[in-house]
Amino acid sequence: MTTPSRGPRSGDDTYDLIDDALYALADRRSAWLGDALTAITLIASLIDQAERFLPELVTSALLNGHTWDQIAAALATSPEQAQLRYGPHSPIADTRWPYDL
Numbered sequence: 001m002t003t004p005s006r007g008p009r010s011g012d013d014t015y016d017l018i019d020d021a022l023y024a025l026a027d028r029r030s031a032w033l034g035d036a037l038t039a040i041t042l043i044a045s046l047i048d049q050a051e052r053f054l055p056e057l058v059t060s061a062l063l064n065g066h067t068w069d070q071i072a073a074a075l076a077t078s079p080e081q082a083q084l085r086y087g088p089h090s091p092i093a094d095t096r097w098p099y100d101l
Contacts, residue, residue: 022039067079
């Protein structure tokens, strides 16, 4: 079982991937990236979709023996905040995918 040596980070690799995804999404939606509001909307769509992966992945990590400390490190937050956002019994848990089907 491998764990990340550090939390999330941005760099040239993530920039390139997001840039490619932005252009691909604009192409799929026939949107013009020359308009800042359009670009903001598309980036917000990518962020929203990426965040929808987290509840399922956190559940999977817990089921595979990872701790809240490890999950929090991967999310660059505290264990308390991670559990509050993604814990199955949290009153404010993120209940989007896979729960909103």
